[in-house]
Amino acid sequence: MAGALPFGRLDGRRAFVSGGARGIGAAIARGFAGAGARVVLADLDVAAASALAHEINAVAAGLDVSDVTAVQAVMTRDGPFDIVVNNAGIDQHAFFTDTTPEDWARLIAVNLTSVLACTQAALPAMQAARFGRVINITSEAGRLGSRGGAVYSAAKGGVIAFTKSIARENARYCITANAIAPGPIRTPMLEQAVAAGGDRILQAMTGATLLGRLGEPEEIAAAALFLASDQAAYITGETLGVSGGMGIGG
Ligand SMILES: NC(=O)c1ccc[n+]([C@@H]2O[C@H](COP(=O)([O-])OP(=O)(O)OC[C@H]3O[C@@H](n4cnc5c(N)ncnc54)[C@H](O)[C@@H]3O)[C@@H](O)[C@H]2O)c1
Known part of the structure; x- marks a missing residue:
């Protein structure tokens, strides 16, 4: 890997992180900025995105990622990007x-169309540069299904199949595409689910993991940082479970 950046570094890389204002996206944005990337955080919550961007020396963009036209406009204005993390959900x-x-x-x-939109907006520049990293945040629900989350699971399963297809179509451009499947991660999304469903929900979530605990957003960010790095150049089309072992079933 002649000319590769050192392990854990993204110096000079331009990264787009959707849903980057809080939770997993915020941890990824922090991790990438700390590794030297120039980060654009795109989120519905522009005030929270701007506050984080100020703190980590990134750029905030107000964006509804389900609006395909707006995605194209924002990613053209703020791009091009070497790394796209489709995280909003x-x-x-x-x-x-x-x-x-x-x-x-x-x-x-x-959860699904936005991933297509952001990926399509980013790919032409990646193909021209013959470098790119597409990282899609799916869910173990996309592999296992979930009670009370059938449509969510269908969308997340679609993200996994889309990731494999993008990997197949873009390997010749040295672009990798991988997905991360989180288990239950301590974020505002999960806290809202627990607030609505109570301790029973929390126990069911932690009980579904082998490690018997919630994950932290930084544990997803660490996986994303690795997949974005030069050291992950030979990994593509994969779905990496970061879920305390939930993904092996049983
Ligand atoms: N937290 C978990 O336990 C868990 C588990 C599996 C998968 N995931 C996935 O991880 C990703 C991040 O989840 P999280 O827990 O950090 O969620 P979160 O709700 O805490 O944060 C999501 C962020 O995305 C933004 N967002 C939502 N809709 C948007 C839209 N249309 N356009 C732009 N931004 C939008 C929100 O404003 C928020 O800042 C999601 O794709 C989620 O499905 C989370």
Whole structure:
């Protein structure tokens, strides 16, 4: 790997992180900025994104990633990017029979269509540069399914299949595409689920992991930093479970 950046460094790389204002996205943005990348945080919550951007010397962009036209405009304005992390997502807490087509449309738009939109906006410049890292934050629910999260799981499963396809189409450009499947991670999304469902939900989540605990956003960020690094150049099309062992089933 002649000319590779040192292990754990992203100096000079330009990174786009969706949903970067809080939770897992914020940890990834912090990790990437600390490793020397120039980071653009895109989030619906522009005030929180701006506060974090100020702190880590990054750029904040107000963006609804489910708006395909807006994605193209923002990523053209703030790009090009060497690394794209498709992290923004929303959760579902309802049995499928209690959901509506409007619920499905929103869950698919934010959790799947946004990944397509951000990836398509970034790929032409990556192909021209013959370098790129696409990192998609899916979920173990995308591999295992989930009670009360059928549409969420369908979208996240779609992200895994999309990641493999992008890996196949772009290997010849030295672009890798990988997914990370978090287990239960201590973020505002999870805290809202626990607030709604109580301790029973928390126990079910931790009990589903082999390690018997929640993960921390920084544990996802560490995996993302590795996959973004020059040292991960021979890894593509994979889904890496960062889930305390939840992904092996049983
Ligand atoms: N926390 C977990 O336990 C867990 C587990 C598995 C997968 N995930 C996935 O990890 C990712 C991050 O989750 P989190 O727990 O940090 O969530 P979070 O709700 O704490 O943070 C998500 C961020 O995304 C932003 N966002 C939401 N919709 C958006 C949109 N349409 N456009 C732009 N920004 C938007 C929010 O404003 C927020 O800043 C999601 O894709 C989620 O599905 C989380």
